[in-house]
Amino acid sequence: MAVAMVCGAAAGLAAPAAQAAPPSPPGPAAGQEARQAARFWTAQRMADARPLDAARVTPSGPEQPVAAAGRPQGTMFGGSRLIGTFFGSDGPGGTTWHCTGSVIDTPARSIVLTAAHCALNMKGDYVFVPNFVKGAGPDRQPYGIFHIQRIFIDPRYVPDRGSTTTKKPASDLDTAFARVSANQRGQSLQDAVGGGLTFTRANGYTHRNVTVVGYPSYRHNSTGRAVKCTVLTGQLPGYRQMSMTCGGYYGGVSGSPWITDYKDDARTGHVIGDLGGYNGGGNDANVDYISYAPAFGDDAANLLADAVANQDPPSDLPPYQGLQLPGGAARWRKAALLACADYTGDHLGDLLVVWSDGGVTLYPGDGQGGFGAEKRLLQANSTWTHARSITGGTFGGTRPGLLVRWSDGEVTLYPDLGASGVGREVQMAKPDSDWRNAVQLTAGQFHGARGATDLLARRSDGSLMLYTGIRSGSFGTGKRILAANGTWTKAALLTGAALKGTAGADLLVRWSDGSLDSCTGVSAAGPGTRSRLLGPNGTWQHAQVLTTGDLTADHTGNDLVVRWSDGETSLYADTGAKALGTENTLVPPGT
Numbered sequence: 001m002a003v004a005m006v007c008g009a010a011a012g013l014a015a016p017a018a019q020a021a022p023p024s025p026p027g028p029a030a031g032q033e034a035r036q037a038a039r040f041w042t043a044q045r046m047a048d049a050r051p052l053d054a055a056r057v058t059p060s061g062p063e064q065p066v067a068a069a070g071r072p073q074g075t076m077f078g079g080s081r082l083i084g085t086f087f088g089s090d091g092p093g094g095t096t097w098h099c100t101g102s103v104i105d106t107p108a109r110s111i112v113l114t115a116a117h118c119a120l121n122m123k124g125d126y127v128f129v130p131n132f133v134k135g136a137g138p139d140r141q142p143y144g145i146f147h148i149q150r151i152f153i154d155p156r157y158v159p160d161r162g163s164t165t166t167k168k169p170a171s172d173l174d175t176a177f178a179r180v181s182a183n184q185r186g187q188s189l190q191d192a193v194g195g196g197l198t199f200t201r202a203n204g205y206t207h208r209n210v211t212v213v214g215y216p217s218y219r220h221n222s223t224g225r226a227v228k229c230t231v232l233t234g235q236l237p238g239y240r241q242m243s244m245t246c247g248g249y250y251g252g253v254s255g256s257p258w259i260t261d262y263k264d265d266a267r268t269g270h271v272i273g274d275l276g277g278y279n280g281g282g283n284d285a286n287v288d289y290i291s292y293a294p295a296f297g298d299d300a301a302n303l304l305a306d307a308v309a310n311q312d313p314p315s316d317l318p319p320y321q322g323l324q325l326p327g328g329a330a331r332w333r334k335a336a337l338l339a340c341a342d343y344t345g346d347h348l349g350d351l352l353v354v355w356s357d358g359g360v361t362l363y364p365g366d367g368q369g370g371f372g373a374e375k376r377l378l379q380a381n382s383t384w385t386h387a388r389s390i391t392g393g394t395f396g397g398t399r400p401g402l403l404v405r406w407s408d409g410e411v412t413l414y415p416d417l418g419a420s421g422v423g424r425e426v427q428m429a430k431p432d433s434d435w436r437n438a439v440q441l442t443a444g445q446f447h448g449a450r451g452a453t454d455l456l457a458r459r460s461d462g463s464l465m466l467y468t469g470i471r472s473g474s475f476g477t478g479k480r481i482l483a484a485n486g487t488w489t490k491a492a493l494l495t496g497a498a499l500k501g502t503a504g505a506d507l508l509v510r511w512s513d514g515s516l517d518s519c520t521g522v523s524a525a526g527p528g529t530r531s532r533l534l535g536p537n538g539t540w541q542h543a544q545v546l547t548t549g550d551l552t553a554d555h556t557g558n559d560l561v562v563r564w565s566d567g568e569t570s571l572y573a574d575t576g577a578k579a580l581g582t583e584n585t586l587v588p589p590g591t
Contacts, residue, residue, distance in 0.1 A: 030181075030182040030186035031181075031182045031183055031184045031185060031187075033147035033149075033182075034144065034146060034181060034182060034183045035184040037125065037127050037138070037145060037147050038137075038138035038139065038145060038184050040089065040125070041087060041138050041145060042137055042138075043135055043136055043137040043140075045087075046087055046097070046129070046132075046134070046137075047134055047224070049087055049096050049097035049098075071245055071246070071247055071289050072230075072231055072245060072246040072247065073229070073246065073247040073248055074216075074227040074228060074229040074247060074248030074249060075227065075228055075229065075248075076223070076225045076226070076227055077225060077226060077227075077228060077264070078131075078226070079131045079132065079213075079215075079225065080131060080213055080226070080264065080266070081103075081130055081131050081142070081143065081193045081267070082102055082193060082196065082197055082257075082266070082267070082269065083100065083101070083102045083103075083130070083226065083256075083257060084100070084101055084103075084128055084129045084130035084131055084132050084215075085097060085098070085099070085101065085128075085129055085132045085252070086098040086099055086100075086101055086118070086126055086127065086128055086148075087126065087127050087129065088121070088122060088125065088126040088127075089125045096121075097215075097217075098118060098121065098122070098126070098252075099114055099115060099118035099253075099254045100213075100214040100252065100253055100254065100255040100256040100257075100275070101113060101114040101128050101255055102114075102197055102213075102256075102257040102271065102274075103130065103189055103190060103193055103195070103196045103197060104177070104196050104197055104198075104199055104304065105190065105195065105197060105198050105268070106196070106199075106304070106307075106308045107308060108179065108308045108310070109188045109189060109190040109196075110146075110179050110180050110181070110188055110189050110190070111177050111178070111179060111180075111189075111304070111307050111308065112128050112146075112148075112177065112178045112179075112180060112189070113175070113177055113197070113257060113271065113274055114176050114178065114254070114255030114274065115174050115175065115176060115254045115255040115274050115275065115276030115280070115281065116153045116154065116157045116174045116176040116276065117157075117159060117164040117165045117174055117254065117276060117280050118164075118176065118254050118255050118276075119151045119153055119178065120153065120159065121164060122148060122151055122178070125147075126147075126148040127145045127146060127147055127148065128145070128148060128178065128180055128189075129145050129146075130146075130189075131143060131193075132215065132224060132226075133224070134223060134225075135224075138184060139184065143183065143187075143192040143193050144183030144184050144185055145183060145184065146180035146181065146182070146183050146189055147180060147181045148178050148180055149179045149180060149181050150179045150307075151176060151177075151178050152176060152177045152178070152179075152303055152306055152307040152313060153176045153303075153313075154175070154299060154317075154320075155313055155315055155317065156170055156173055156317055156320040157170050157173040157174060158170050164280070165279055165280035165281075166279075167278055167279050168322075169239070169322025169323070169324060170320050170322070171239065171241070171277045171278045171279070171294075172239055172240040172241060172277065172294050172299075172320070172322055172323070173294065173299055173300075173320060174274075174276035174280070174281070174294050175274055175276065175294050175296070175299075175300045175303065176255075176303075177303060177304055177307035178307075179310060193267075194267045195266075195267025195268050196267075196268070197257060197259065197269045197271040198268065198269065198270045199271060199296065199300070200272050201272070201297055201298075201301065202242065202272040202273060202295035202296050202297065204574075204581075204584075205234060205235035205241075205243075205582060205584065206232070206234055206582055207232070207233045207242070207272070208232050209230055209231075209260070210230065210231055210232075210233050210258050210259065210260055211228055211229070211230045211231075211258075211259045211262035212228065212229055212231065212244060212246070212249070212257070212258050212259075212291070212293075213226055213227070213256055213257060213259070213262070214226065214227060214249065214252065214253030214255070214256030215227070215252050216248060216249065216250040216251070216252045217250045217252040219251075220250040221250070221252070227248045227249065227253065228262070229244070229246035229248065229249075230262070231244040231245065232244075233258070233293075235583070235584060236277070236278055236292050237588045237589075238322075238323060238587070238588040239277065239278060239292075239323055239324070240294060240295050240297065240322065240323045240370070241273075241278060241292045241293060241295060242272075242292065242293045242294075242295050243290055243291070243292050243293075244290070244291055244292075244293075245289050245291075246289060247289045249275070249282070249289075253275055253281075253291075254275055254281055255274050255276065256274065257271040257273075257275075258271060258272055258273040258274065258293045259271050259272075260272055271296075272293075272295065272296050273293030273294055273295050273296055274293055274294065275291055275292070275293050276292070276293060276294060277292040277293060277294050278292050279292075281293070297368050298368060299320075318372075319373075321370065321372055321373060322370065323369065323584065323585075323586065324586065324587065324588070325351075325363060325371060325569060325586045325587050326374055327587070328567070328587065329566055329567030329568055329587055329588065329590055330567060332563060332567040332569050332587045333565070333566065334355050334356040334357065335354075335355060335545060335563050335569070336354050336355060336356045336387070336545070337353070337354040337389070337545060338351065338352065338354075338546070338561060339351075339352045339390045339391055339392040339402060339547055340352070340392055340547050340548065340549025340550075340551065340557075340561070341392030341393065341400035341401075341549065342400055342550075343362055343364075343392075343400055343417055343418050344362075344364045344418065344419050345399065345418070346364070347555075348365045348366065348367040348550075349365040349367075349549045349550040349551045349557075350364050350365050351363040351365065351371060351547075351551070351561065352377075352390075352392065352402065354384055354387050354390060355380070356385065357381075357385065358378070358380050358381040358382060358383060358384035358385040359376070359378055359379055359380045359381070359384070360376075360378040361374050361375065361376050361377060362375040362419060365551050367552070367553060367555070368553055369551055369571055369573055369584050371586075375419050377421050377422050378421070378422060386406050386407040386408070387404050387405075387406060387407075388405050388406060388407050389404070389405040389439070389440055389441045390402055390404050390405075390441070391403050391441045391442050391443040391455070391496070392443060393454075393455070394452050394453045395413060395415070395443075395452065395453055395470045395471070395472075396472060397415045397452075397472065399415075399416075399418075400417075401414050401415035401416070401417055402414045402417045402422070403428070403441060403455065405435055405438055405441055406431075407436075408436065409429065409430075409431055409432050409433040409434065409435045409437075410427065410429060410430060410431040410432075410433065411429035411433070411435050411438075412426060412427055412428060413425070413426040413428050413472060414426075415472060426473055427473070428474070428475060435457075437459050437460045438457040438458070438459055438465075439459060439460050440457070440458040440491070440493070440494050441455060441457050442455075442494055442495050442496040442507070443455055443456075443496055444496030444497070444498075444506075444507075444522065445504075445505050446466055446468070446504075446505040446522050446523055446524070447466075447468045452469070452470065452471075453470070454467060454468045454470065454505075455467040455470055455475065456494075456496060456507070456522065458488060458491055458494060460489070461484035461485075461489065462482075462484050462485040462486060462488035462489040462491075463480055463482055463483055463484045464480070464481050464482035464488065465478055465480055465481070466478070466479050466522075466524055467479075468524070481522075481523075481524060481525070481526050481527060482526065482527055490511050490512040491509050491510075491512075492511060492512045493509070493510040493543065493544075493546045494507055494508065494509045494510070494546070495507070495508050495546045495547050495548045495560070496548065496557075497518075497548040497557055497560070497575070498556050498558055499518055499520060499558050499575060499576050499577045500556065500558045500574045500575060500576040500577075500581070501576050501577065502520045502521070502576075504520070504521045504522070504523065505521075505522050505523070506518055506519060506520045506521070506522060506528070506577065507519040507522055507527065508546065508548065508560060508575070510543050510546060513536040513537075513541070514536050514537040514538060514539065514540035514541040514543075515532065515535050515536045515537070515540070516532075516533045516540055516580075517530050517532055517533060518530070518531045518576075518577045518578070519531075520577045531577050531578050532578075533578060533580055534580075542564050542566070543562050543564060543565075544563050544565050545562070545563040546560065546561070546562055547560075547561050548560050548561070548575075549561075551573070552573045552574065556574075558573075558574055558576070559571060559572065559573050559574065559575065559581065560572040560575045560580070560581065561586070564589075567587060567589070568585070568587055568588065568589040568590075569585075569587035570583055570584065570586060571583070571584040571585075571586050
């Protein structure tokens with residue numbers, strides 16, 4: 001173990017079924033590979049093996065060290081039938097005790113989960129031993145030993161030079177699967193152990209009562225026992241990775257499954273990640289006790305499907321971009337305006353940014369809370385430095401466009417905006433118009449129908465105007481749904497949304513004192529029902545720009561993007577009317 005418009009993570013679902021034929025009954029040669037390996041892997045050789053991933057480095061990552069006092073500590077125990085360790089004979093010093101693996105329930109009945117940085121080393125004669133017992137030979141191991149036939153690693157997992165690990169976004173792909181042959185008794189892996197863990201997509205990064213089970217290194221574990229710890233997980237900022245704090249996870253535990261419903265000696269369970277990721281899964285255990293795990297999503301699910309089908313992963317996958325938006329916090333302090341809509345036409349939400357220098361860029365969404373490579377729509381220019389409010393919507397057209405209110409009161413619509421540019425401009429209101437007093441604009445289907453998007457405008461006097469039937473060159477029908485008042489003059493930011501668990505169109509409002517409210521059921525009758533998500537606070541006074549949209553797997557416009565004053569940018573996936581969603585870091589602070 002070197003170890004969150006179509007703008008939170010996917011639900012816990014089993015991996016897509018692979019097109020694989022049921023496994024054939026063991027033939028006469030079943031177990032031959034394991035029996036041959038058993039001649040080499042004596043009890044003494046397994047006892048003497050040393051882990052290749054024993055070294056852990058001094059902290060240099062995005063997590064800060066935590067105080068030792070009060071930290072959880074792993075418990076050594078007799079292990080689980082579904083979790084084991086690997087042994088190989090190709091180490092520089094002879095035999096190696098190499099990482100942790102777990103049995104995955106699949107039609108192939110022969111799949112083991114581990115970390116990619118472990119599997120990269122498995123180039124020799126490796127075996128997997130479920131519920132390993134130190135001092136016992138192969139024939140006395142509870143379920144026998146299983147010879148590794150084939151390893152499956154995402155080809156985009158590229159370690160740093162001279163290492164098997166990385167600190168780059170590709171560390172999110174630090175997951176591997178191995179196919180094993182029958183044990184020396186001729187049994188398939190799942191038949192031998194009597195079950196398997198269910199591969200499950202992680203629903204965000206924050207989970208209570210996740211149990212991590214692995215085999216620490218010999219130096220810290222002379223008895224060869226397994227360690228377990230049940231923890232609360234969070235997100236490693238800027239990565240598709242969970243983090244946990246628990247002592248005892250030394251070298252050897254890489255690949256350990258993160259199980260949401262673990263029970264001792266269970267034959268089932270749901271696994272949402274494997275110990276690995278950034279720098280191989282953590283920093284120096286003697287300093288911060290923090291470990292990481294890639295949060296399972298489509299990438300890991302597709303890799304598992306390849307393993308079940310016993311086929312090579314595709315070699316033409318696009319480069320992996322990771323969760324982070326590029327540029328760092330220093331650049332994102334200059335993100336003046338944000339909007340979300342499906343601008344690329346792939347039915348996934350995209351994030352549009354107008355920068356303080358007038359440049360305009362588009363980040364295609366991946367539907368899982370991440371984004372593809374930046375597309376520059378406009379270079380820096382003086383015109384777009386005068387944009388004061390933007391919002392995305394169809395506005396009577398057949399595809400999403402962008403509505404812009406300029407500093408002089410002019411309003412224009414870009415109905416053809418897409419990945420290739422902003423397209424043509426349609427004037428909606430002339431310069432020096434009364435729209436100069438429309439302080440904030442946000443789109444939504446506030447009239448309760450699907451299709452064309454309505455527009456809500458908060459004016460400088462606190463009044464709210466709703467425009468329906470918008471089309472190119474016309475705002476349609478306008479209605480004042482709230483008269484001038486002092487309360488709404490203090491609405492510092494607002495964004496239309498389709499909040500989780502509500503029907504109709506909603507608003508999120510950040511007030512000048514930092515409080516955050518939802519208004520559900522906004523319509524021509526008024527601003528709907530107001531609920532408080534956060535009371536007055538200093539933190540949210542630093543929220544500088546808001547937008548919402550459909551950026552995650554539920555394909556609902558309830559994902560809130562916030563750009564903070566220091567440039568940190570966050571995604572609150574699946575936000576509801578009374579609670580913020582799971583926070584995922586898109587741009588870490590201080591970078």
